[in-house]
Each structure stands twice: as C-alpha cells, then as structure tokens.
Amino acid sequence: MLEKYEKEDLCQMSLTGIRSLSLLGLLIKAPRSLEEIKQSFIENNIMQESNSYDIIRIDLNTLKSMGCVISRADRRTNNKYVLLEHPFKIQITEDEVKTLKKAFNKIKENADVKILLGYNELFNKIADFAPNEDIKQQLLGISPLKKYSIDIVETLHNACRTGKEVVLIYKSPVSNKECEKTVVSEKVVLQNDKLYLYCVDKNSGESIYLNLKRILKIISQSDSSGNNEAKKVNIKFELKNFGISGLEENESIISGDLEHGFVIEGKYHNEFYATQRILSFGSNCTVIEPECFKEKIIEILKKMREIYNDNK
Numbered sequence: 001m002l003e004k005y006e007k008e009d010l011c012q013m014s015l016t017g018i019r020s021l022s023l024l025g026l027l028i029k030a031p032r033s034l035e036e037i038k039q040s041f042i043e044n045n046i047m048q049e050s051n052s053y054d055i056i057r058i059d060l061n062t063l064k065s066m067g068c069v070i071s072r073a074d075r076r077t078n079n080k081y082v083l084l085e086h087p088f089k090i091q092i093t094e095d096e097v098k099t100l101k102k103a104f105n106k107i108k109e110n111a112d113v114k115i116l117l118g119y120n121e122l123f124n125k126i127a128d129f130a131p132n133e134d135i136k137q138q139l140l141g142i143s144p145l146k147k148y149s150i151d152i153v154e155t156l157h158n159a160c161r162t163g164k165e166v167v168l169i170y171k172s173p174v175s176n177k178e179c180e181k182t183v184v185s186e187k188v189v190l191q192n193d194k195l196y197l198y199c200v201d202k203n204s205g206e207s208i209y210l211n212l213k214r215i216l217k218i219i220s221q222s223d224s225s226g227n228n229e230a231k232k233v234n235i236k237f238e239l240k241n242f243g244i245s246g247l248e249e250n251e252s253i254i255s256g257d258l259e260h261g262f263v264i265e266g267k268y269h270n271e272f273y274a275t276q277r278i279l280s281f282g283s284n285c286t287v288i289e290p291e292c293f294k295e296k297i298i299e300i301l302k303k304m305r306e307i308y309n310d311n312k
Contacts, residue, residue, distance in 0.1 A: 018046050019055070020062045027063075027083035028128055033073060036080075090129040097138045104142055110246070113157045113188045113195075120145040144193045148212055155218055156197055159185040165202065165224040169217040170210055178216060184224045186269070188212070191276075198269045207231075207270040232267040233274045236288040239264050239281060248277075263288065275300070 019041060026032050026040055034053050041047035047055065060070055060081065069085035071077055108116060120143040130136035140146055145153060159166050163184060170181050183199035190196075195212040236254070240261040247253075247264065256262030268274035271293070278285055278297060287294040 015046060016059065016062060019059045020066075022046060023056070023059050024063060024068070024083075024086070024088075027070065027081060028086070031077060031080035031082040033078075033080045088129060089131045090126060091131055092126075092135060092139075094135065094138065097135060097142070100139075101142045108144065108190060110248075111190070113153065113190070116143070116145055116190060117150070117154065117157070119143055120150070144190060144195070148195055152212060152215055152218060153188065153195065155221075156185060156212070156215075157188050159221050160187050160197075163224050164221045166199075166221045167219040168215050169219065171214045171216055173211070173214065180219070181210075183208070183210070191273075209269060209273065232269065233271050233293075235266045235268065235274050235278065235290070235293055237264055237266070237278060237281075238262070238286045238288060240284040 022041065022044060023037060026037060032040075034056055037056050038047060038051075038053065041056075042049060063086075064070060067085075067087035068083060071082040071084055073079050073081045104119060107119070111119075123139050123143050127136045127139040130139055156166070158164075163186065165182065166185050167180065167182050169178055171178050182202040183197070184202065186198045186200065188195060188197055196209045197212060197215065198207070198209050200206070201208050232250075238256070238261050248266070250268065251264050251266040254263045254265050266274065266277065268277065274293070275297065278287060279300070287297050
C-alpha cells in the first residue's frame with residue numbers, strides 16, 4: 001500500500017492516478033467493499049470523509065480502462081469488488097521458476113530465519129502476479145516456510161534474539177498428545193527443509209529441539225531468569241572436505257590444511273544433532289574425541305552396514 005500523503009505532496013500529483021494505484025493494490029490483496037476502499041483512502045489521506053462513493057466508482061472504471069477485469073459488488077461476492085484479471089502479471093515460465101528454486105536451495109542451506117522470512121515474503125508477492133495458478137503454486141512452493149505458521153516462526157525468532165522464556169503447546173510425536181512446555185529459546189534453524197526450535201527445557205534443564213510444525217500455540221513469553229544455558233556437546237573431528245555448504249558458525253578450525261585435511265571442533269546443541277552432523281560428512285570425516293561419542297558413531301555405522309548387507 002501507499003504511504004500516507006501530505007497535502008502539499010498531493011498538489012504535485014494526480015489524485016485519480018494515486019487512488020487507482022492504491023485501489024489496484026487493495027484489490028490484489030483481497031476483495032473489497034466500497035466502505036473498505038473509502039476507509040483505506042481516508043487513512044492514506046487521498047480521500048475526504050465527505051467525498052462521494054462516486055469517486056471510487058470512477059477509479060474502478062479507470063482500472064477497467066487499463067485492462068483490469070473487476071466483478072460487480074453484489075450478493076454473489078458479499079457486496080465486494082473482486083479483481084478477476086489484470087495486465088500487470090509477471091510473465092515467468094516453469095523453467096524460470098526451476099532456476100529460482102535451484103538458486104534459493106543454495107542460499108537456504110546457510111541462511112538464518114530472518115533471511116528465510118524475507119524470501120518467503122518475496123515469493124508470496126511474486127506469486128500474486130503469476131500468469132496462472134500452476135505457476136503461482138510453484139512459486140509459493142519454493143520456500144520451506146510455506147508449511148508453517150509465519151506468526152509462530154516470527155514470534156519464536158524474535159524470542160530467540162533475547163533468550164526469552166516461552167510457554168507453548170506442543171504435540172508430542174511419541175504420544176501424539178498435546179502438552180504444555182516451558183522452554184528457554186535459543187535458535188530457530190532449518191534442517192532438511194524442516195524448522196526446529198533449539199531450546200532448553202525448564203523442567204529438566206536439558207537441551208532439546210522442537211519441530212515447529214508441532215508447536216500449536218504460543219501461550220506467553222517473558223524474560224528468562226537464572227542461568228538456563230545447557231551444556232553443549234563438544235566434538236573434535238578430522239575433515240578432508242567441507243563440501244559446498246562449508247562449516248557452521250558453531251564449528252571452528254583448530255589446525256590443518258587443504259592437502260592433509262583439517263581438525264575441527266564443533267559445539268552442538270545436543271548429541272542427536274552432533275551425530276546427524278558428523279554422519280552428514282560421510283567418509284570425509286573421522287571422529288577424534290570424545291571416545292564415547294566416537295564409539296557411538298562406530299556402532300551406528302556397523303548397524304547401517306548390516307542393514308545394507310541384509311537388503312542386498
């Protein structure tokens with residue numbers, strides 16, 4: 001929508017043009033009644049309370065003369081004007097959508113949630129101008145945030161910035177029952193196209209992670225009291241190749257070079273994520289310490305080999 005205009009600015013502009021553009025923006029977002037349109041115009045200082053609805057009808061005809069197809073406001077549309085077609089669509093092809101998706105897949109690997117939210121909003125806006133419904137759905141499907149409540153994602157992201165204590169309703173994957181949890185938020189991360197909240201359980205004091213799709217409601221949030229930082233899982237390992245995605249911010253190089261490999265120290269939220277991360281490196285990675293974690297990885301690899309041999 002347009003920002004609120006001052007009267008001196010309006011003297012230099014065509015009010016009909018400004019209202020027409022503003023009206024187009026309103027109708028692109030949703031069907032509108034005459035009353036809703038007028039109220040928006042008044043709020044943006046491009047129409048007076050005393051002005052007639054005939055001015056809006058003139059603006060509607062202006063849009064129609066530009067190629068817009070707008071329905072009548074009657075009982076079939078709940079007395080609202082509906083924008084059925086307009087000439088301002090983006091002529092984007094399926095191949096171009098695929099190219100966008102490939103580029104975004106590279107970006108999202110190391111992007112934080114703030115960046116993901118920005119791209120999600122961008123794709124939603126582009127989709128509004130898609131040439132057809134199929135292309136629109138493809139554009140909307142690029143962002144992994146499509147499957148989540150944006151309100152919950154934004155609330156938790158903001159809570160993590162200051163380590164807020166959050167009370168929420170969570171549907172457990174084990175019992176499939178809803179339960180109330182109180183956690184100290186740490187970070188919202190994207191892993192394998194799924195969003196997780198890294199946090200500390202206030203009851204147990206343990207580091208846990210919650211799938212955001214299973215967070216049904218946020219009841220409250222407040223400043224955290226006391227020391228709620230859980231102990232990280234420290235793993236030292238040798239790595240021959242970082243791959244395309246590189247290292248995470250919680251991983252640092254201790255020594256080494258490109259020819260012989262690097263010794264890395266990683267500080268992970270919990271042992272489960274540390275295990276997933278180490279296994280993701282494949283044969284390029286060798287765990288150095290701690291010994292108990294090293295033995296656990298060996299046992300996992302043995303079981304994986306047994307399953308593979310049994311299925312051959």
